[in-house]
Amino acid sequence: MARPYQPSLLRLLHGGTALLVLGCWLSGLFVYSRYDGRWGRLPFAPAGDWIDIHGLIGVGLLVLALPFAAYAFSLGRARLRRATNSLTLVALALAMGSGKLMEEDWLREGQLHHAVYGLHLLGWLLIGLAVLVHIGGSLRLGGWPLLSSMASPALKKGDLPGDWPAQVGRFLGRSR
Numbered sequence: 001m002a003r004p005y006q007p008s009l010l011r012l013l014h015g016g017t018a019l020l021v022l023g024c025w026l027s028g029l030f031v032y033s034r035y036d037g038r039w040g041r042l043p044f045a046p047a048g049d050w051i052d053i054h055g056l057i058g059v060g061l062l063v064l065a066l067p068f069a070a071y072a073f074s075l076g077r078a079r080l081r082r083a084t085n086s087l088t089l090v091a092l093a094l095a096m097g098s099g100k101l102m103e104e105d106w107l108r109e110g111q112l113h114h115a116v117y118g119l120h121l122l123g124w125l126l127i128g129l130a131v132l133v134h135i136g137g138s139l140r141l142g143g144w145p146l147l148s149s150m151a152s153p154a155l156k157k158g159d160l161p162g163d164w165p166a167q168v169g170r171f172l173g174r175s176r
């Protein structure tokens with residue numbers, strides 16, 4: 001199968017979101033292991049203030065995930081009909097929404113009983129599962145060529161960063 005071409009704006013927003021999700025997921029695991037640990041702890045605990053690091057990556061994720069979601073619901077909406085794509089976005093919304101409602105001192109003070117924290121733990125679990133199912137679904141759909149097309153740096157004429165405003169403008173013009 002020939003490698004499909006993905007719009008560069010999608011690749012940038014999708015790739016950035018995916019990297020920051022990975023950062024949040026791993027730093028969240030370290031926070032859980034250090035401050036909670038009710039269902040087990042990691043055998044090693046990397047040094048660092050992981051609550052601050054997790055919060056910082058989370059802010060970056062929010063900045064990128066909002067335009068990514070806007071893209072997915074507009075220019076990319078045809079692909080949201082695939083459950084493996086849309087469910088990943090739902091899991092992301094749950095993890096980020098509950099994270100925004102967390103207070104950073106709860107875990108430092110040993111307050112593990114807050115419902116919002118329980119929801120955030122669930123969001124962490126679900127985004128991990130959703131990304132695995134999402135990658136599996138994409139592999140089934142288009143195999144390695146589809147997967148690698150999402151990370152390819154190739155740019156076609158008419159799809160350079162300077163063309164993004166016109167792409168959005170065309171979408172807005174079409175949907176009016």
Ligand code: HEM
Pocket residue numbers: 010014017018019021022071072073075076077078079080082085086088089092131134135138146147148150
């Ligand atoms: C980590 C958070 C992630 C989120 C929230 C996410 C979400 C999405 C969404 C919403 C789409 C549809 C894009 C559109 O509307 O045009 C999509 C497409 C895609 N994603 Fe992800 N994704 C994530 C991670 C990944 C990872 C890690 C990979 C691969 C290693 C991946 C591979 C793909 C592929 C190949 C497609 C195209 C599938 C298609 O044509 O339907 N995604 N993703």
